[in-house]
Amino acid sequence: MVNPNVQGKKYPATNPYLVGREKIREFAHAVKSTNPMNLDVFAAQAAGYNDVIAPPTFAVVIQERSLATVLADPEADIDFSRVVHGDQRFIHARPIVAGDELVSQLEVASVKSLGAHSMVTFETKIYDVDKELVCTAISTLVVRGDE
């Protein structure tokens, strides 16, 4: 069982992640995006962006870095081998653009038990270097208990 006392716990912000143009292209190809804004600098600039923008789910790469901190936290006591992804949401204040330096800060929004299982919801805020919010990523993991 996940320790219910970690509900409300805030983890330290991660080191900045520099979003590379080729990383965005690689991710875009991987999710089968053909959107020119993800791939072509000139198309993205014509639409008013400084550089290629990331697909809507790219923020998972940043969120993952914060999630790794929680999964390694003995206090939270989350057995990763029993984790199933329940649901996921991204609320974008603006798209992620190549050249962005992003930090993320995670808070354990809730811990609920569902019979032998636990459901943990994490809220990860992703900020740019100006401390402006770029994206809020909300992730619910189901941690299966003994059956």
Added chain:
Amino acid sequence: MTHINIASLEVGQVIGTTEFLLTRDSLVRYAGASGDFNSIHYRDDVAASVGLPGVLAHGMLTMGAAVQVAVDWVGDAGRIADYQVRFTKPVVVDPVDGAVLVVTGKIGAIDEENRLVRIDLTAVFNETTVLGKAQAQVRI
């Protein structure tokens, strides 16, 4: 501005359907691009050892591909303001034939005042819906 005239849209209208072929190659690419190297996404023996019916596509790959229907419609990936899904069924990727995911987008709600359109996405694999409550809010 987009090419879409919000006043001409209707709730229930289909905005597009796309078939995505997910192969083992797709899973390896997604693992590399995302950094999710969980071996249930590329090793049959590991998938079997934890009781899975086979190697599964990353849920986040299914989520990422499905939203492309809404992105293609609006023409700009930066206009997806909010996107959520629930992972309800696994997508088993056959080593030879892969898995075909069929995604359809429909207009679920229109907010003319805030210029937001909710696209409801249905993702079907093997005649089963694999995502629940898959909704993208698109800025028009």
